Every structure is written in structure tokens, then in C-alpha cells.
Amino acid sequence: IQQYAYFRLMSYTGLRRGEILALEWQDIDFQKKRLTVNKSIGYDSLDGSGNLYLKGTKTVASNRTISVDTTTLEIMTEYRKALTNNSGNEPVWPKKFNKKTKWMAANIPEIWLLDMRKDEHADDDLKRVSLHGLRHTHATVLFEQAMLNNQQIPIKAVQKRLGHANVNVTMEIYTHMTDTENDVINSFLENGIE
Numbered sequence: 562i563q564q565y566a567y568f569r570l571m572s573y574t575g576l577r578r579g580e581i582l583a584l585e586w587q588d589i590d591f592q593k594k595r596l597t598v599n600k601s602i603g604y605d606s607l608d609g610s611g612n613l614y615l616k617g618t619k620t621v622a623s624n625r626t627i628s629v630d631t632t633t634l635e636i637m638t639e640y641r642k643a644l645t646n647n648s649g650n651e652p653v654w655p656k657k658f659n660k661k662t663k664w665m666a667a668n669i670p671e672i673w674l675l676d677m678r679k680d681e682h683a684d685d686d687l688k689r690v691s692l693h694g695l696r697h698t699h700a701t702v703l704f705e706q707a708m709l710n711n712q713q714i715p716i717k718a719v720q721k722r723l724g725h726a727n728v729n730v731t732m733e734i735y736t737h738m739t740d741t742e743n744d745v746i747n748s749f750l751e752n753g754i755e
Contacts, residue, residue: 575699
């Protein structure tokens with residue numbers, strides 16, 4: 562349940578790895594279906610200790626409150642029930658192997674991904690996506706679903722959701738998505754518009 566909850570939340574919110582690891586239960590408002598991002602996990606590699614510590618978000622724009630869908634919140638509720646320490650100021654992703662901190666080591670989700678890829682039941686057709694790639698996938702899916710449903714998501718809304726300091730970063734993701742738009746247009750041309 563921990564891995565499922567982690568990847569579901571990451572995929573459906575587009576949070577950065579440090580942001581998701583820094584979450585405390587008080588940051589998730591289950592009634593209002595909102596999640597507040599106001600901190601991140603840092604990794605002290607300069608002194609060789611490898612200590613994790615709380616720090617501010619990447620940019621001022623990274624401090625944000627975003628909506629969370631009902632299904633993701635239901636999964637998070639089930640995951641929370643499985644934890645022994647799940648009060649408001651406890652980390653959503655508590656430590657595993659690192660006794661020096663209360664937060665899960667930043668490499669654990671990457672290990673989960675590697676293990677999933679090695680699983681004999683894994684789907685070979687699935688594209689290999691990094692943790693950061695899930696963030697871009699989130700943005701791309703938002704744009705694609707809006708387009709396929711004849712709607713538009715303002716680029717500024719996606720910029721705020723992802724916590725990008727400037728819209729140019731968001732535009733790069735959107736520009737990449739135009740290949741999908743071209744495929745949809747080509748499909749219309751090939752098959753006719755119904």
C-alpha cells in the first residue's frame with residue numbers, strides 16, 4: 562500500500578520528489594480535497610553524512626495548494642490506516658532504513674521503481690519513466706485529457722499546479738505534447754470527422 566499510495570500521489574499531483582517526501586499528514590486536507598506544498602527534503606552530501614533535512618521549496622512559486630482527486634485521497638486514507646504513527650505532524654513517508662532522520666531516504670522510491678521493472682510480471686510494453694518523468698507525465702496527461710474532451714486547461718493553471726517559477730518551463734512540456742495533438746489531427750484526417 563505504501564508504494565501504491567506514493568506513486569498514485571506523485572502521478573496525480575505532479576509533486577517533485579523532495580516535496581512529496583517532506584509531506585506531513587497535516588498538509589493534506591481530506592475534507593477540502595487539497596494538498597499544501599510548503600517544504601522539501603534536502604540531502605546533505607557536502608559533509609559526507611548523507612543526512613536528510615527539511616528545507617524550503619525550490620522557488621517561491623513552489624509554495625502552493627493544489628486539488629487532489631477523490632480516489633487518490635481514498636488510497637491515502639487506506640495507507641494512513643496502515644501506519645502506526647499517523648498524526649498531523651508525522652511524515653506521510655516515514656523513515657525506512659535511515660535512523661538519523663524521520664523521513665524516508667530519497668532513494669527508496671527509486672529502488673521501488675527498479676524492483677518493479679525487474680518483476681517477472683511487469684508489462685514489457687510500458688515505457689520506462691523516472692520519478693521526475695512522472696511529474697512531466699502528469700502535466701502532459703492534463704493537457705491531453707483536456708484536448709481529447711474538447712476543453713482547455715490554461716497553461717498558467719498547470720504552471721501553478723507544478724510550482725514552476727516561470728511559464729516557459731511549463732510551455733516546454735506543452736510544446737512536447739503537440740506531437741499528440743498532431744496525431745489526433747492526423748487521425749481526424751485519416752478517418753474523417755464524425
